[in-house]
Each structure stands twice: as structure tokens, then as C-alpha cells.
Amino acid sequence: MSAARTALVVGGGVAGMSAAIMLRSAGIEVQLIDIAADWKMAGAGLTISASTLRAMRMAGLLDQVMEEGHTHAGIQVCDVQGMPLRVVQSPPLPDADVPGAGGILRPTLHGIMSARLRELGVPVRLGLTATAIEPAGTASRVRFSDGSSETVDLVVGADGLFSGMRKLLFPEAAAPGFTGQACWRLVIPRPPRISMRHFFLGGPVKVGLTPVSQEEMYMFLLKHVPDNPRRPAETQHEVLRELLSGYGGILADIRAGLCAQSPIIYRPLESHLLRHAWWRGNTILIGDAAHATTPQLASGAGMALEDGIVLADEVARAASLPEAFANFMRRRYERCRMVVENSLEIGRLEVAGAPAAEQTAVVERSLAALAAPI
Numbered sequence: 001m002s003a004a005r006t007a008l009v010v011g012g013g014v015a016g017m018s019a020a021i022m023l024r025s026a027g028i029e030v031q032l033i034d035i036a037a038d039w040k041m042a043g044a045g046l047t048i049s050a051s052t053l054r055a056m057r058m059a060g061l062l063d064q065v066m067e068e069g070h071t072h073a074g075i076q077v078c079d080v081q082g083m084p085l086r087v088v089q090s091p092p093l094p095d096a097d098v099p100g101a102g103g104i105l106r107p108t109l110h111g112i113m114s115a116r117l118r119e120l121g122v123p124v125r126l127g128l129t130a131t132a133i134e135p136a137g138t139a140s141r142v143r144f145s146d147g148s149s150e151t152v153d154l155v156v157g158a159d160g161l162f163s164g165m166r167k168l169l170f171p172e173a174a175a176p177g178f179t180g181q182a183c184w185r186l187v188i189p190r191p192p193r194i195s196m197r198h199f200f201l202g203g204p205v206k207v208g209l210t211p212v213s214q215e216e217m218y219m220f221l222l223k224h225v226p227d228n229p230r231r232p233a234e235t236q237h238e239v240l241r242e243l244l245s246g247y248g249g250i251l252a253d254i255r256a257g258l259c260a261q262s263p264i265i266y267r268p269l270e271s272h273l274l275r276h277a278w279w280r281g282n283t284i285l286i287g288d289a290a291h292a293t294t295p296q297l298a299s300g301a302g303m304a305l306e307d308g309i310v311l312a313d314e315v316a317r318a319a320s321l322p323e324a325f326a327n328f329m330r331r332r333y334e335r336c337r338m339v340v341e342n343s344l345e346i347g348r349l350e351v352a353g354a355p356a357a358e359q360t361a362v363v364e365r366s367l368a369a370l371a372a373p374i
């Protein structure tokens with residue numbers, strides 16, 4: 001039984017590629033479109049939690065992620081001088097034997113997932129978006145930006161934070177909101193002593209390092225920027241140097257190496273959650289299009305991956321799309337809401353300068369909740 005024979009996925013990030021891989025693996029004829037002509041996963045690295053590694057295993061991606069990325073146990077919490085305070089262990093998962101944590105470069109994960117799509121024979125069309133969705137009997141007719149159209153049983157909107165599909169489906173939905181914080185990210189060579197994720201707490205900003213391969217790691221730095229200033233890219237190394245000025249140990253070494261050519265990615269943080277069903281008719285939103293989180297729990301991509309897995313599972317098992325979508329919402333809403341809201345809560349604690357123990361308590365509580373089977 002399957003609630004759909006054909007599907008179109010709009011958006012080829014983690015959510016869209018996960019949905020396409022899993023729908024195709026469930027025997028559904030699926031195609032994927034992405035608005036970008038130069039399709040890639042922009043950005044630095046991704047921190048991966050144990051539950052994300054479990055999702056990668058379910059999607060058949062784990063071996064390659066472990067080979068091309070980096071896996072390790074837990075988080076080393078340090079003070080501003082880089083002195084180790086304690087290790088936060090990831091709770092073991094009841095249903096999967098996977099490492100506690102990991103990291104991977106975003107382009108590397110894109111390469112792994114897009115290669116899997118190719119293996120499965122999923123057609124991918126680039127530089128294309130959906131401009132309208134109309135009922136066509138029990139199916140949906142999707143009109144594309146190049147004037148063409150296609151009729152499919154199921155449409156999946158996976159087009160990210162500023163989703164055009166969300167505007168088509170729920171024009172009344174509020175736009176994502178700025179959270180008051182911004183994030184600087186930078187990929188740099190990894191010394192062997194940074195063999196697990198590090199947090200440096202207790203200073204004016206939150207800084208962390210995640211190993212993403214045998215040779216590289218990425219640094220992230222979160223800061224309260226209530227007035228959301230626009231900063232020219234060529235001065236970001238000066239801003240970052242200033243922000244790292246009170247830090248010792250490896251962060252002082254990284255600071256000393258900053259220059260105008262440092263590939264710094266700066267991003268004000270935005271978040272949103274659709275607090276009602278994520279579907280209308282034959283179309284459902286997944287990933288950041290439905291629930292976009294800030295990076296505090298490093299679980300946005302994990303939720304995106306899980307969405308694709310659960311959607312395909314429910315569509316393959318249900319007799320109708322409304323039944324599949326209702327079951328999907330039951331399995332996904334609370335989990336994604338928890339990630340969005342607890343990430344915001346940690347952000348508020350960071351801005352208030354709350355003690356490290358208070359911040360890590362929310363992280364530990366959230367990781368324990370994420371350990372539950374999907």
C-alpha cells in the first residue's frame with residue numbers, strides 16, 4: 001500500500017534530499033527541483049548529534065559520513081582560557097549503536113546525498129521553482145518558473161527558511177523572526193588535540209569548535225547583536241579578532257591567524273515554527289520551511305533528515321495522503337517544536353550570561369529527549 005505513486009520535492013537541501021532518497025527507496029517515483037542553478041549546500045560545517053547519526057544510518061548514509069566526516073563522543077566544555085571543565089556525554093540511543101557526536105563539511109554532505117540520489121536515478125532539475133499548485137483530480141498540478149507543469153500525487157516543500165512553498169500554501173504565516181543573535185563560522189585546519197566538539201563558556205560570547213574531517217574543524221561564535229548590524233565581508237576578520245580578544249589557548253591561536261582572506265561566514269539568526277499542520281491538500285512542508293531553528297542544539301539538519309525519513313515511511317504505509325500527513329505530524333511536531341524552543345531558550349541564557357551549568361543543563365535535557373526513537 002502507498003498513499004502516492006509519484007512525488008515532486010521542491011528544494012534540494014538536507015530535508016529535500018532526505019525525502020527524495022527515502023521516497024524513492026520506498027518505490028515512489030520522485031523528482032527534485034532546486035531554485036539554485038549552481039546546486040550546493042552553502043556554508044561551513046555541520047555539527048551532528050547522535051540522533052542525526054542515527055537518521056543518517058536509516059537513510060543509508062552513515063558509513064560515508066563516518067569516512068568523509070568526523071565522529072567522536074560528547075562535548076568538551078572549557079573555560080575562556082581553554083581549560084577543560086567537564087565532558088558532556090551524549091546519552092546512548094536505545095535503538096542504534098552510533099557514535100555520540102560528529103561533524104561534516106556541508107559541501108561533503110551535499111556530495112554524499114546528491115550521489116545517492118544519482119544512484120537511485122532520481123531526476124534533479126536546477127534553476128527551477130514552483131509558482132502554483134492546483135488540484136487535478138486526486139493529484140496536484142504544479143506549475144514551474146520555466147512555464148512547464150507536472151501532475152504528481154504528492155508535493156513536498158523543502159525549500160528552507162525563506163520558503164516560497166510556505167508562501168504558496170500558507171500566505172498568512174508570519175515571516176521568520178530575528179532572534180537577536182548572530183553567528184560567525186570559519187573552517188580551519190584541525191590540530192590532533194581537538195578530537196571532539198569543544199564549547200568555551202563563561203566569556204562574553206559563546207564559541208565552539210567541531211571537527212569535520214581528519215584535517216579540518218570549524219569554529220562558530222555566537223553573539224548578541226540586538227541592532228542586527230550589516231557588516232561588510234572584508235571587515236569580518238577584524239570583528240572576529242575583537243570578539244576573540246579575551247580568549248586563550250587554541251582560540252588565541254585561531255585569532256592570531258585571522259586575516260582578510262579568512263573564509264568567514266556571518267549570519268544573523270532567524271527562527272520560526274508553523275504552529276499548525278504543515279500540509280494543505282497534497283502538499284506538505286518539511287525541514288526549515290516548517291520549523292527553522294537556531295544552531296544552539298545543532299539539530300536543524302538532523303530534524304530535516306528525520307522529516308524525510310518519517311514522511312516516506314508514513315506515505316508508504318498509509319492508504320491516503322491525509323492519513324499519512326496526520327501520522328507524520330503526530331511523529332514530528334513535538335520533537336521539532338522542542339528543538340526550536342529549547343534552542344531559543346539556550347540563546348536567551350547565552351544573552352543573559354547565565355552560568356555554564358544552566359546552559360549545559362538545557363543541552364543535556366534536549367539531547368536526552370532527542371535520543372527517543374523517531
Ligand SMILES: Cc1cc2nc3c(=O)[nH]c(=O)nc-3n(C[C@H](O)[C@H](O)[C@H](O)COP(=O)(O)OP(=O)(O)OC[C@H]3O[C@@H](n4cnc5c(N)ncnc54)[C@H](O)[C@@H]3O)c2cc1C
Pocket residue numbers: 010011012013014015016033034035036040045046047048052128129130158159160161162163164165183267269286287288289292293294295298299300301302303304
Ligand atoms: C548559523 C547556523 C548554523 C547551523 N548549524 C547547524 C549544525 O551544526 N547542525 C545542524 O544539524 N543544523 C545546523 N543548522 C540548521 C541547518 O542548517 C538547517 O536546519 C538545515 O540546513 C535545513 O535544511 P533544509 O533542507 O530544510 O533547508 P536548506 O538547507 O535551506 O535547503 C533549502 C534548499 O531549497 C532550495 N530553495 C530555496 N528556495 C527555493 C525555491 N523557492 N524553490 C526551489 N528551491 C528552493 C535552496 O537552494 C536549498 O537547496 C544551522 C543553522 C544556522 C543558521
